[in-house]
Amino acid sequence: MRLATIKLNGAEIAGIVTAEGILPIEALNAAKGTEWKTDMMSLIQSQQIPAMTEWYNNGGKEELASVAGLVPNEEVVYAPLYRNPKRIFGIGLNYVDHAGDIGSAAPTGFPGSFFKMPDTLIGPGDEIKTPALKEAQKTTAEAELGIILGKDCRDVAEEDWESVIAGYTTILDMTEESILKGNDFVKGNPRYLCIVKNFPTFFSFGPQFVTPDEVPDVLKIEVQSVLNGEIYAKNVVSNMTHVPSRLISLHSSIQGWYAGDILSTGTPRAFHIQDGDIAECRIYGPDGFEMAPLVNPVVDLKLHPEKA
Numbered sequence: 001m002r003l004a005t006i007k008l009n010g011a012e013i014a015g016i017v018t019a020e021g022i023l024p025i026e027a028l029n030a031a032k033g034t035e036w037k038t039d040m041m042s043l044i045q046s047q048q049i050p051a052m053t054e055w056y057n058n059g060g061k062e063e064l065a066s067v068a069g070l071v072p073n074e075e076v077v078y079a080p081l082y083r084n085p086k087r088i089f090g091i092g093l094n095y096v097d098h099a100g101d102i103g104s105a106a107p108t109g110f111p112g113s114f115f116k117m118p119d120t121l122i123g124p125g126d127e128i129k130t131p132a133l134k135e136a137q138k139t140t141a142e143a144e145l146g147i148i149l150g151k152d153c154r155d156v157a158e159e160d161w162e163s164v165i166a167g168y169t170t171i172l173d174m175t176e177e178s179i180l181k182g183n184d185f186v187k188g189n190p191r192y193l194c195i196v197k198n199f200p201t202f203f204s205f206g207p208q209f210v211t212p213d214e215v216p217d218v219l220k221i222e223v224q225s226v227l228n229g230e231i232y233a234k235n236v237v238s239n240m241t242h243v244p245s246r247l248i249s250l251h252s253s254i255q256g257w258y259a260g261d262i263l264s265t266g267t268p269r270a271f272h273i274q275d276g277d278i279a280e281c282r283i284y285g286p287d288g289f290e291m292a293p294l295v296n297p298v299v300d301l302k303l304h305p306e307k308a
Contacts, residue, residue: 001017002211004078005082012039014043017292045259050150086261087255088261089115120200123205124206136199139176145283146262165212173202205262215285225269228277234268275298
């Protein structure tokens with residue numbers, strides 16, 4: 001099953017993805033007498049998604065065709081999947097190729113990790129705004145596989161990691177790389193990681209929330225970094241230094257997880273973005289599997305201060 005959050009009548013509401021469009025969950029409730037939560041975060045925190053997935057896979061998908069209220073694809077306006085996760089947790093340099101881009105070795109004993117603030121969030125189609133700050137001279141974007149936690153948990157065994165996740169999504173994670181590495185205005189320092197990751201609009205996710213039953217082997221997923229329609233880099237999850245099972249388990253034994261936390265698992269390679277560019281994350285898998293691409297235009301606030 002696939003879910004999305006769309007903008008409709010001034011609200012951001014959750015819906016089920018169909019071939020023809022998005023069916024709001026509130027329309028499903030009205031037609032079927034069900035009591036599913038109608039926003040994505042509530043669906044996750046109430047742990048209703050597994051039961052909804054079971055219903056969908058056992059006849060529910062076919063029932064959707066008879067429910068009124070579908071928003072056709074051509075009228076859909078996506079929002080971020082949700083707005084206020086307790087935490088966004090990123091993994092840096094998780095592919096050897098990306099580590100080489102900034103002259104570092106991929107961390108092996110423990111993953112390179114950082115937090116992002118929820119107010120960095122944007123959704124599909126929203127503008128990535130590169131900073132007006134004079135020290136900010138090179139913003140990069142990173143296409144990543146996102147994992148959404150489905151329950152509060154601690155000390156999860158590696159073999160049980162899938163039991164605590166709610167689903168997967170596409171992510172674009174931005175970095176103000178020039179400050180991290182240094183330039184004419186500032187001397188770089190790895191301790192600046194929180195600064196360079198937390199400018200507004202520096203984290204995009206969506207448009208689809210894909211439930212785990214659709215991804216039978218996450219290690220075979222291919223993540224593509226795409227700039228202006230051209231593939232800049234790609235790699236498969238099995239080539240990560242720290243694969244999802246280890247990331248979920250290890251961090252559950254450090255800070256623990258809350259339902260709705262987002263884990264951004266690392267990028268095949270970051271790419272420089274400038275005013276007018278289109279940044280994109282594409283994710284594919286075996287047997288024709290693919291997620292809807294995440295696409296965001298880029299605006300430079302040095303050139304367009306009115307958009308700040």
